[in-house]
Amino acid sequence: MNHQSLSAFIWSVADLLRGDYKQSEYGKVILPFTVLRRLDCVLESTKDAVLAEYSNKQSAGVNPEPFLLRKANQSFYNISPLDMKKLMGDQDHIKENLFAYIQGFSAAVRDIFEHFDFYTQVERLAKAGLLYQVTERFANVDLHPDQVSNSQMGLVFEELIRKFAEISNETAGEHFTPREVIKLMVNLLFIEDDDILAKPGVVRTIYDPAAGTGGMLSVAGEYLFEHNPAARLTMFGQELNPESYAICKADMLIKGQDVANIVFGNTFSDDGHLHKKFDYMLSNPPFGVEWKKVEKEVRKEHETQGFNGRFGPGLPRVSDGSLLFLLHLISKMRPAVDGGSRFGIVLNGSPLFTGGAGSGESEIRRYVLENDLLEAIIDLPTDMFYNTGISTYVWILSNRKPEQRKGLVQLIDASGYWQKMRKSLGSKRKELSDDHIAEITRLFGQFIEANEGKKPISRIFNNTDFGYRTITVERPLRDEHGQIVLAIKGKQKGQPSADSNLRDTENVPLHEDVETYFKREVLPHVPDAWIDHEKTKIGYEIPFNRHFYVFEPPRPLSEIDADLKQCTDRILTMIKGLSA
Structure with a gap:
């Protein structure tokens, strides 16, 4: 039986639940029971030996x-x-015995069932008179490793997770990233390392700080296994939602990973992998989620540890923690001298440009670009995620850029690469095809500028192209007679006093000389102005859409007139017909 047929057979348990459970709750029963049956089958051949050893010890x-x-x-x-x-x-x-059986598992497995809140479901099934039937249905499914390998079982479990996510799509987007988006990110992450990853016996680590149900880690593992069955990817993650954590940990257990590497808790306030560094990282953190609950801990780390902690470059506004995840991942990069790291993260549009020079967001972008960490940003189509239709962007960062990428950033506009889904899932109406993924991967891998027709789809910039200086332009204070008021004390004594009501700012590109810009853009309009250099700040923003905007001239006036005449002639004809 292939994995789709097996997962469909397991999911058919839902027929028993119909009426007593809402459709969106089926997974709360089916997923933990699938895990239980798999573990039951895996331990079957060593059961007697383990019991004898336990008695002896x-x-x-x-x-x-x-x-x-x-x-x-x-x-x-x-x-x-x-x-x-x-x-x-x-x-x-059945209920008492099932509880006793689960209590017999080692601590890591009991932890999975506790976070599934499985005991509550067992009580609920017992009250509904369904517990024996459901347990019997699973007891009759053969999930022994001789019948279903680890990789097959992983695919079956992922299929079940996906079914659960799809029928409960009001929350799916929080814990579930579309598989084709993960596939694209994994391609981008590994493409520059194909030679290294092809070596026999290679071992690499991968980490997701907002692991959800573990989809990103699983797809990365599958990619590496397909390309090199002898390679090993050790997976690490952390997750805040109890049910998603249980699913992720169960998925890792089924695939033979060390489940101690999957940690429960809030990544910002309680880093579950303190001081660890990783080869690769992937993340799709929740979009635009505020970090008010952990503000005290985050600010304390920022203020007391500075660049020795995770948040040295700056803090974004409390209403959006996306850039905190970015900083967290940067802190987990293996030093370049030890081989370095590469990671991919999905962010919404606001981290590209929110916050002026000197703000937390701008300082974080400044840190990323001045340290030459950003390889590329890819603009995805709208309506790609289950719980939002907004524009999303994949950022690829690395502290071991290939020589040809050093000092440069690639922007890829993939917003036109999509096909309509046969059936919408929540806000998700579009998907990437395999061809789209291949084309985006090619543009990135070949590191080229490219157009489709007259429209650019891949552009390459210097890091400094995104930087600017915000200069403060002052103008003199004048008295009621229009005379300039001079300062009578301080550093400016004898100099014109500045009129705060006329104060203005200008953003000057980093690669342009400030004085040249000032003489060209400001003085012709306000000859009495000057720059207060002490107030100058450096800022960074990435105005993605501006770099891909193509001006389309309006149609000639004669064409518009002809269309209007045609329209009015048609209306007049209709009116004549009515009055006839």
């Missing part, structure tokens, strides 16, 4: 855990004499 008064893990030949074990087949033998005590 208990008698000897020795901590049994390392011995049990060795006997189970897994990263988990179960010390209950029960299994799912035995549960079927006592219909009257």
Whole structure:
């Protein structure tokens, strides 16, 4: 049975739940039961040996855990004499026995079921008189590794996660990134490293600080396995939503990953991978989410640790924490001398330009560009995500840029690369085809400027092209007779006093001389003006759309007149017909 058929068969348990559960709640039962049955099958062949070892070590008064893990030949074990087949033998005590069986698992597995809130679902199923039927249905599904390999099981579980996300699409976007977007990001992340990743036995780490249900980590793992089955990608993540965390951790367990690398909690206030660095990182943090709840901890780290902490360059406004995720990922980059890192992050439009010179957002962009960390930004089509139709952008950052990219940034306008979905899911109406992904990957990989017709789709800029100086233009204060008022004390003594009501600012591109700009753009209009150099600030913004704007001249007036005449002639004819 292929993974689609198997996941459809497992999902058919929903027929039993219909009426007692809302459609959007099916996954709360189906996902944890699938995990339970898989673990049950995986431990089947070593069950007797583990129970015997447990009894021996208990008698000897020795901590049994390392011995049990060795006997189970897994990263988990179960010390209950029960299994799912035995549960079927006592219909009257199914609930109590199921609880006892789950309690027999090692701590990491119990943690998964606790965050699934599985005990609540078991109670609910028991009250509805469905617990025995549901457990029996799963007990009859053979998920033994001899029948369903780790990679197949991973695909089955992902298919179930996707079904769950699609039918509960009011919240899916918070924890679920469309698979084709992840595929594109993974392609962009790995394309420059194909030679390194093709080496036998290569081991690399990947991290997602807002892991959701683990989709980004899974697709990255699949990519590497397809390109080099001998390579190994060790996965790390952190997630704040309990159910998503449980799904992610279960997915990693099913795929043979070390589940201790998936941490529950808030990445900003409680970094679950403190001091760790990673080869690759991927993230789709929630768009425009405020960080008020963790403001105290974040500000404290910014003020007390500075650049030794994660948030040294600056803090964005409290209403949008997107750039905090960016800074967090930068802090997790492996130093360039140790091989460096590359990461991809999905952001909305505001991190490109929000905040003037000197603001937290501008200072973060300044840090990224002045340290030559930004490789590319790709503009995705609108309506790509489940819970929002807004424009989104993939940023690719690296501290080990290839030689030809140094000092440069590539912008790719992929907003026209989409096909309409057969069926909309929430706000998601468009998707990337394999051809679209291949074309965007080619533009990035070849690092080229390109047009489609007259419209540019890939452009390359110097880092400094996004920088500017905000200069303060002062004009003299005048008395009621129009005479210039001179300052009588301080540094400006004897100089014209500035009139704060006439004060203005100008943004001068970094690569342009300030005085030259001032003489050309300001003095011809206000000859008495001067620059207060002490107030000059450096800012950075990336006005993406401006760089891809193509001016289309209006139609000739004669054409418009002809159209209008045609229109009015038609109206007159209609009026004549009515009055006839």
